[in-house]
Amino acid sequence: MMFARLPRSPRGLARAAAYLGACAGLLALAACSSSPPSRFYTLGADAAPVTARSTAAPALLIEVPPVDVPSQVAKNQLVVQTGPTQVQVLEQDRWASLPGDEIRRALSSDLTQQLGTIDVYGTAYPEGTPVYRVSVNVQRFESWPGSHALIDAVWSVRAVRSETVMTCRSTVSTPVTAGYDALVDGHRQIVQQISTQIAAGIKAMAAAAPRVATAAPAKNGSGVPARIAPATVPCPLPVGPSAALDGAGGLAGTLVGGLAGTHTGAQG
Template sequence: MMFRRVPSMAATLLAAAALAGCGSPATRFYTLSPGTPATSATIASNPPWLIELAPVDVPPQVAKSQFVVQTDANQVRVLEHDRWASLPGDEIRHALSGDLTQQLGTIDVYGAPHAAGVPVYRVSVNVQRFESWPGSHVLIDAVWSVRALGAQTAMACRSVRNEAVGEGYDAIIDGHRRAIEALSQSIASGVRALAAAPRSGARASIACP
């Protein structure tokens, strides 16, 4: 009797495990990185200047792997099965780096050695609001600065980007990508403005583009 019941118990346990697996929703991962990598045509082999994009700060309430979406002005919802491929600050930084290097035809050398004698512009971004409103809009409110390393010229600016989105979380990702691209265009204009300004030892602030 014992030998006839063991296979039956094992089959029951396997069936229960299979049912439990079927009942668990699949986790989806999203990224803000550009869909196509930069090509050699958009990035010069010897660019006239370089950028250093520092790590991006985001508000603590969204600095987690899970999607955080707004349900109203005072309430958010944390989605366990919809997650970022990496932490939001890293996602934003990687997307900005890809956009800036393409728009400026340069290289992001943050944390890497680089040749002396080439102007380097340090870019810092602090995202103060990073909101996702399903079926409505996304919002990025960022304070950013560009500083010429080895010189006293700098600019500090603020950009608020609001993009309408449709239903679904894919639409939210597309909206944030558009907002980040618009932010990168403003920052790229800032880098160009500093690059065109005279380099001197005197402290100088350049107006925001």
Template sequence: MIAMQSRSSRTMVRTFVSVVGLALLTACATPATRFYTLGTDAEPTIAKNTTSPALRIDVRPVKVPATVARSQLVVQVNPAQVQVLEDDRWSSALPDEIRDALAARVSQQAGASAANAVGRDEEVPVYQVGVDVQRFESWPGSHVLVDVVWSVSRSAGLEPLSCHSIVSEPVSGGYQAIVDGHRHAINAIADQIAAVVRNFAATAADRPFSPAGASSRTGMTTLSCPQFIDGARTAVDRAAAPRSGA
């Protein structure tokens, strides 16, 4: 009887050790999840603020295509197929990643205050930025492409200036290269937005504003969508056409 209990105990111990060992091996075999962000690595040159009082940048919630509106990175396999990467994810929702990156970069380049750095009761001009991402493509070992319709409007409620920017950045192999490519593309678009904000701010606060292409009157200031200055990028910039239902 004692011998049978001893053998039973040894069997239970061996079974327990085997289960623990298998669990450890499974844990070791599971790849670690990698998280990425579109935040800048270093602060860019801050443009001089030529206006007084300070500016405030308000980037509205960003719209992105449903295909990439998830925490996982999504890469193109071919024009008709994508791959969702379970172990490579954004540190926050992609619309929030884009919004935060744009808000930081535009504020820095326009010499503006951060959106939450100015009290609501303070008399400062607020520039609202609307962003609608049409395409957000990742082609491993080839390029990334960001296609965005964006607009800038003053707090006075005047008609906004709407622009359309398409940026393509070459990337090497690896998913980190894809994230870096998207970061560069977002920064390039943010620089365009900041240029428009600076042009807005350079006009008198009470001077009427007319978007490019609109009929102008004496004393009106007409602004146009800025061009990329980096010849290495493929970019198309134009006044965005009104969309039905917008």
């Protein structure tokens, strides 16, 4: 005698569905656990021992606003060159923060250490202390694994509350070995070289500022103060064999005082 198979109970169907869902979850978990972990890089210097610092007010202050970088590399993933017209975006190798933020933070740290000062960007500061604003525009940020790292940047230093401006351009390239650790370390060394140039420019401007401020304006035949010829401070010399400034002498920053107009630098 033949018997017809009875349909499964709703409880049996629910149990089968739950079993299939659990299996799918386990497979997804196994797939996720087998994917390579992400690695994060930073341009910050190696951690140094914390030492006591003087609480005396610094002779000058700096402001380091956000740094502009090319849109092609303005992302969390490392972007490396694979050819003259080709790049590769690395999903597992990433910056700890956006490259512009990494450069700004590294510059700020280097400059405050070299100048014995603090970065007051976004904070209040004393009225009588000279402040120098450092603006950086990175025009090329190239990463060639196993070959070299390169940064081409135009930067300026402006004395806040005055018309004193120095504008320069630094192009720095350094060879690197294979591996992304070496590539990031190459960029860190480049930022340190550029910050050393900027620090030298700030020191030169600070040294020349008192001479401009105390110079008595000459008068012409009619008794009207004559236009003061601006004192010029050349861009600091390149640091290291792989560094270069724009042209043979770079851009010469111009210190402007008295009745002179604003200058952003002239070819040296």
